[in-house]
Amino acid sequence: xxxGSGAPFSRAFLFVSLLAILAGCDSQAKIEQEIVRPVKxxxxxxxxxxxxxxxxxxxxxxxxxxxGFRVAGKIVERLVNVGDRVAVDQTxxxxxxxxxxxxxxxxxxxxxxxxxxxDIASDNLERGKALLSGATISQAAxxxxxxxxxxxxxxxxxAEAQLRQAANAVGYATLKADKAGIVTAVVAEPGQxxxxxxxxxxxxxxxxxxxxxxxxxxxxxSLSVGQQxxxxxxxxxxxxxxxxxxEIAGQADAASRTYAIRISVTKPPQIMRLGMTATxxxxxxxxxxxxxxxxxxxxxxxxxxxxxxxxPTSKTVRRAxxxxxxxxxxxxxxxxxxxxxxxxxxxxxxxxxxxxxVRLPGERQxxxxxxxx
Numbered sequence: 143x144x145x146g147s148g149a150p151f152s153r154a155f156l157f158v159s160l161l162a163i164l165a166g167c168d169s170q171a172k173i174e175q176e177i178v179r180p181v182k183x184x185x186x187x188x189x190x191x192x193x194x195x196x197x198x199x200x201x202x203x204x205x206x207x208x209x210g211f212r213v214a215g216k217i218v219e220r221l222v223n224v225g226d227r228v229a230v231d232q233t234x235x236x237x238x239x240x241x242x243x244x245x246x247x248x249x250x251x252x253x254x255x256x257x258x259x260x261d262i263a264s265d266n267l268e269r270g271k272a273l274l275s276g277a278t279i280s281q282a283a284x285x286x287x288x289x290x291x292x293x294x295x296x297x298x299x300x301a302e303a304q305l306r307q308a309a310n311a312v313g314y315a316t317l318k319a320d321k322a323g324i325v326t327a328v329v330a331e332p333g334q335x336x337x338x339x340x341x342x343x344x345x346x347x348x349x350x351x352x353x354x355x356x357x358x359x360x361x362x363x364s365l366s367v368g369q370q371x372x373x374x375x376x377x378x379x380x381x382x383x384x385x386x387x388x389e390i391a392g393q394a395d396a397a398s399r400t401y402a403i404r405i406s407v408t409k410p411p412q413i414m415r416l417g418m419t420a421t422x423x424x425x426x427x428x429x430x431x432x433x434x435x436x437x438x439x440x441x442x443x444x445x446x447x448x449x450x451x452x453x454p455t456s457k458t459v460r461r462a463x464x465x466x467x468x469x470x471x472x473x474x475x476x477x478x479x480x481x482x483x484x485x486x487x488x489x490x491x492x493x494x495x496x497x498x499x500v501r502l503p504g505e506r507q508x509x510x511x512x513x514x515x
Contacts, residue, residue, distance in 0.1 A: 180501045181459075182489035183452055186433050186480050193468070193475070194425050195364075199355035199373075199405070201418040206326065208341035211237060212314040216335045220342070224328055228319045228345060235330070235342055239315035246308040249301070256294070256301040263287070263294035322348040324416065351410055353385060353420050356400035364426045365390060371405050372423040378413040385422075433476045440466070440474065441491045450494045452485040452502070459487060461496050 215237035222234050270287040273279040327344035330336055353373055357365065367387050374382045389404040405422060407414070439449045447466050450459040464479030480486070487494060494500070 178457075178499045178501045179490060179493055180503075181452070181487045181494075182503060183485045184436055184439065184488045186435055186476075186482055186484045186486060194423050195357075195361055196421060196423050197355045197357065199353040199420045199422045201375075201414055201416055201420060202352055202354045202404075203323070203326075203346035203416060204350045204352050204404075204406070205321075205347040207321075207345055207347065209234065209317065209319065209343050209345050210330075210339050210341045211235075211317050211336060212338055213237070213242065213311050214336065214338045215239070215242070215315060217330055217332050217342070220328070220330070220332055222325050222328075222343060224325055226325045227348075228323055228325060230319060230322050232319050234317045234319055236317070237315040239312055242308070242312045242315055246305070246312050249305040249308040253298070253301040253305050256298040260291075260294040260298045263291040267291045317342060319345065321345065324348070326416065346416055351407055351414065351416065352388065353405040353407065353422055355403050355405060355422050356395070356398060357390075357403055358400055359394055361426075362390065362394075362401040362403075365403065365424060369424065373405070373407065374421045374423075375411070375414060376419045376421065377415075378411065381411075382423075383411060384408050387424075433480050433482060434473045435476055435480070435486055436473045436488050438488045439486045439491065440464075449480065450487040450491055451480070452487060452500060454485060454502075456499075457502065458497055458499050459494050461494075 218236055218238050220235040222228060222232075228234065266287045267290075270279060270284045274281065274284045323345045325343050326346045328342070329344070330340070330342040336342065353371075365387060367390060369387045371385045371387060372382045373385050374380060385405040385407045387403055388406040391402040394401050435449065440447050441450075442448070443461070446463055448461050448463050451462045452459050462479050462484075465477040467475040467477040487500070
């Protein structure tokens with residue numbers, strides 16, 4: 143065989159190899175075209191009205207007040223701590239009342255002196271009446287004695303009022319609870335000098351308790367006083383109980399830009415305690431109707447949301463652009479692009495394309511051709 147006889151053989155071998163590769167690619171393409179994707183589907187439900195807002199809240203008392211002395215002084219004793227239950231007229235703390243008692247003694251002495259002046263003026267007036275009738279003194283002298291009597295009586299009344307005030311101040315040195323409740327904070331200790339009105343403890347009044355919730359401004363306008371709410375405690379059984387919105391703040395918080403609302407609890411369970419965390423569900427029914435699909439049904443192509451709709455007859459999918467109108471209970475709200483009763487893919491949407499065949503749940507996988515190689 144000559145030197146040039148190998149060239150035709152090489153070209154023939156290369157041509158045969160190329161045909162084999164093309165045949166393999168064509169076979170692989172056919173196999174890929176025959177792939178049937180298993181998917182999960184959901185049926186688009188009927189149009190629903192409104193949505194449910196869910197927020198976290200804190201169990202708070204309806205009334206919580208700062209309790210302090212009505213007079214200034216040095217605290218010598220505090221008898222309650224955080225978490226203690228306080229009854230009406232129970233002693234909370236005491237001040238050093240030595241100076242207050244001295245003021246009371248001084249006021250009592252002033253009353254005695256004023257009473258003596260009143261008695262002397264009264265005697266002078268009685269003698270003046272007798273002398274006036276006998277023309278022994280003039281009418282002017284009698285009027286002077288009468289004025290002295292009136293001034294003495296007024297002085298006595300003033301001294302007695304100051305005595306009562308001093309006695310009250312001694313009583314104010316003992317701080318007592320005017321309402322039953324629970325101590326939620328202690329802000330003053332024995333040995334501390336406090337001013338009149340300065341808080342010593344914070345008292346949560348016994349009685350009605352509420353749920354405090356912060357609502358974003360985009361939802362605050364949809365709520366109203368008296369609206370019903372469903373409440374669930376995180377710490378207790380997952381059973382829910384009813385409540386109603388009692389108050390909606392008229393102004394947003396400057397830092398968080400949220401509106402504070404208070405939800406009164408109709409029948410609080412025994413397990414409910416102050417400070418517990420609760421979940422509050424509020425239903426808004428005044429919105430336009432929309433279809434709801436699971437969140438997993440949405441995908442994104444070119445920056446626009448789409449879903450894949452299944453044709454139950456041909457077992458193929460088509461891409462359907464949709465508009466999203468917000469969240470809803472159980473999924474997202476679809477404004478347009480779907481109809482009630484459509485089948486949408488809820489799992490595996492990222493692997494789908496228009497016209498692709500799919501296998502629905504419960505269907506058997508079709509048998510492939512025997513051992514394609």
